[in-house]
Amino acid sequence: MTTHLTSLKELQKLDVDIVAARRIVATFDPQIEVIEEPALALESEVTRLRSRLQEVELDERRVELSADEKRARSKKLDERLTTVRNVREEAAVHAEIDMVRRSLEGAEQEALTLLDQIRRMEERLEESQKALEVAQAEVEPKRDELVEQREAAKTELAELESRRDAFASGIDARERDTYESILAGGRTVAVADVTEDGACGNCFSVIPLQLQNQILHGEEMIRCEGCGVILAPPEAEGSAAG
Numbered sequence: 001m002t003t004h005l006t007s008l009k010e011l012q013k014l015d016v017d018i019v020a021a022r023r024i025v026a027t028f029d030p031q032i033e034v035i036e037e038p039a040l041a042l043e044s045e046v047t048r049l050r051s052r053l054q055e056v057e058l059d060e061r062r063v064e065l066s067a068d069e070k071r072a073r074s075k076k077l078d079e080r081l082t083t084v085r086n087v088r089e090e091a092a093v094h095a096e097i098d099m100v101r102r103s104l105e106g107a108e109q110e111a112l113t114l115l116d117q118i119r120r121m122e123e124r125l126e127e128s129q130k131a132l133e134v135a136q137a138e139v140e141p142k143r144d145e146l147v148e149q150r151e152a153a154k155t156e157l158a159e160l161e162s163r164r165d166a167f168a169s170g171i172d173a174r175e176r177d178t179y180e181s182i183l184a185g186g187r188t189v190a191v192a193d194v195t196e197d198g199a200c201g202n203c204f205s206v207i208p209l210q211l212q213n214q215i216l217h218g219e220e221m222i223r224c225e226g227c228g229v230i231l232a233p234p235e236a237e238g239s240a241a242g
């Protein structure tokens with residue numbers, strides 16, 4: 001058999017292996033994503049609870065401040081009661097005191113409700129944080145294992161690629177170009193053996209006898225008229241060379 005076809009067939013084997021190795025590398029990221037999903041969901045839950053808690057805490061502080069102001073105002077009004085000059089003035093101050101106190105009661109009630117809400121939110125946040133820690137601890141070893149496997153697969157791929165490059169550089173440039181131009185269209189087969197009954201091993205169209213003879217002699221590269229692959233003589237298994 002001619003050397004160039006053996007080389008091209010060897011190159012094709014390496015390319016098939018590279019495609020398979022790339023496919024293996026690509027399987028890891030989706031697996032890692034699935035594993036990380038529960039922890040990521042808990043993480044965003046914790047973030048959401050934390051910012052909601054902050055909002056309610058701000059609200060509560062605002063209500064406390066407003067209650068403080070009302071208390072101060074109520075105190076001032078109590079003082080003014082001692083300086084009123086007549087019954088009408090006294091009645092007016094009393095009316096205002098009543099109003100401020102009712103408003104203060106409302107603010108105090110609101111503050112209590114918010115404090116209660118804050119307490120419950122803190123409990124929930126703590127629960128979520130604990131669940132997150134558990135999930136992260138569970139994810140870590142699985143994730144590390146997959147990352148390790150992915151890196152090993154990448155190393156294997158890189159080795160295959162460099163072996164392929166070294167091998168390809170040893171092949172006649174014109175033959176290599178033909179081979180690569182066939183694959184450039186997204187095909188995976190560029191070289192095919194002729195079958196025992198004289199057909200193309202890729203598309204199975206029958207090859208004229210004269211071309212079959214040329215392929216057997218291997219003096220030049222013959223391409224299938226049907227599909228364009230480079231044709232190689234049938235694998236001469238066990239048959240004597242002659």
Ligand SMILES: [Zn+2]
Pocket residue numbers: 200201202203204205224225226227228229
């Ligand atoms: Zn063909």
